[in-house]
Amino acid sequence: MSETANWAWQARDGDGELRRGTLAAESAAEVASRLRSEGRTVIAIDRSVATSRGIEGRGFNIPGRVDREATASMIRRLSVMLEAGVPLPEALSIEVESTPALASELDTIREAVEGGAPPSEAFSAFPRVFPPVATGLLRAAEAVGDLPGMLARLADWLQRERRLHRQVRTALAYPVLLAVVGTVITLLLVTMVMPRFEAIYAQRQASLPPITEFVLGIGRGIVDGWAAWGPALVAIAIVTPFLTRTAIGSRVLEWCRFNLPIVRNVVRPADLARATRTLGLLLAAGVPLLDAIGICRGLSPWSRWLRFWDGLEAGVRDGEGMAGRFQSGDLVPSSVRAMVAAGERSGRLPEVLERVADGADEDLEIAVKRVGVVLEPAAILVLGSVIGLVAIALLLPVFKMGSTVG
Template structure:
């Protein structure tokens, strides 16, 4: 529990100085006031010399930038406090006092100062666009105009929660094959660099009698042992080159397109982008954000350049006075059923409700697809690993049998 050094004036008018522990600075000040004292100064006491290694690592982590989870927690707390009747200035101050991330705490205090100076909350948030994003800022701005601030914060918190969970599911689905693939590569390297060289002396001088799998693997093993550093540099260069390539404009377009074509994974990515786009669009429409702003934000948040281009074309058509469904009918990125439902919602004036239902459907489909992908990857990777290990075992055993036959 943090320690604070305080200076206060007692009810008798005397000045007193001391040290106390409390969960937060706000809690410490409240304890002193409850005793009838006037707090003059309250500063945290550094315990860096007595901190354990775990506490130091924790403190180091607090110095990093805020995460999406931090934004979610802030939004949830702010919604609860506003609904309880606490002013936004006091709510921001209380949340900042309890925030352990130093950078995020500083940002919250800056927002509080902007609000105190007379700025709208959305204006204060707009000074930190990378942290809060256009969806967050525009939904808050819409709520300020409609007077539904606490309800809108709850909707934003629900949106952030779903996006975090979806991101975690997709990353989890990608990590599994990556781990299995790394294990397969590690086993293969071990066999080539440690096991096969042990048989090199046995097969030396008998190359003519060895089958081609053995010759191939023995040559590959000798190359790996001799030039392992070149192989490591080459693999690292390929990975770094691929990452830098995908950061370029041409590489980004190619990679975003590849994710929509890769077997097994394409269904997962397509469901992810459709769910994210329609969920974002639905939230903004229901929040009362202007349609052009909604389409622009949807394109930015979609997460794929091809979907971003799609929503940009919709933006252009709507700006010209056309309906949303018109450009959607010409794309292959969205299923025909989705386009028809969007068109029906637009005609009936219930576009927000339709988008919520469709995005919920694709969110469920995404979870099902992730389970399917994970269940399909496991046997595929087992087959690949078994084939590699089996090929290496066969390459070792075949010449032994052949040599024993020649000896007889």
């Protein structure tokens, strides 16, 4: 019999609130099963160690970054080996050697499978590596006896999710990069160039125009106040990530995400693609509709999407079907709602959802390109205006002194 250990866990309740705690169990799979039976969506599970402050997870509070590309490649190799007739425990042993980053997780999964646990239960013990979508597909595979095929579908889904995440990150990083470059150039002007001109004007006892006084005043304020605003900026940079985890910070972040034009135009098609592709994949795999909706609900922490999935689930339970609830809210365009209704009537909902996701992917690519098209000239205009203002302010006294000498 396995030794009972303490396990630290993170999970979301049915209302979307993040919870933490510890459980005594023989395996991470048992912890995951107990949490799901309580209606919670598992986020992370880790073996705990005793400390002077009680029980804490080893590396649990700050989990390492999961390489989705490596995970997808590993799952695809598992699919190929199973297709070739390699038993799952043996395939997992091979991947323990081939994928060092996931060796610990894969070895634990192998031990669970050899002990008689279903693959879905064994994989569900590591939701940070294998999300709930993986568990749902594996359960469906166990029901229909097509584990290699489901693993191939899961690998495709993970790779598309990775590509989607990369597109969104690239689009949203571009304006940040432009802002940083513009700020650095402006700071160099006011802290290195302007003081030299100010010294020249002081030696010549030149009469300075108001615009020059204004610009030099800003430069002096930045240089003289460095000891105050420098640490303040560092403190803001450190504290901001923690503030976004509070209830108020989360609401502010969500408002920006769904209302700022540049951000909204990128994340909306990305959210739609993720939601419809995942739901379509689960339904095509034979996952029951209510279970598929529950899995999709765990994909997004944003309250608008949580309400959307709750409404969808309520509509299905009440016998309304999906189409009626797809037509509520502003997350789904009217054209998509009509397509979902048609797919539901024709019995081809999974295929329709996949087509919707493909269309959302195209919209995302257009939005990403548009960010560059709009922001690049805007950034050049703003940066050019700032540099031009500083140049005019600094050169006006020079021209004035030249005309006086002449």
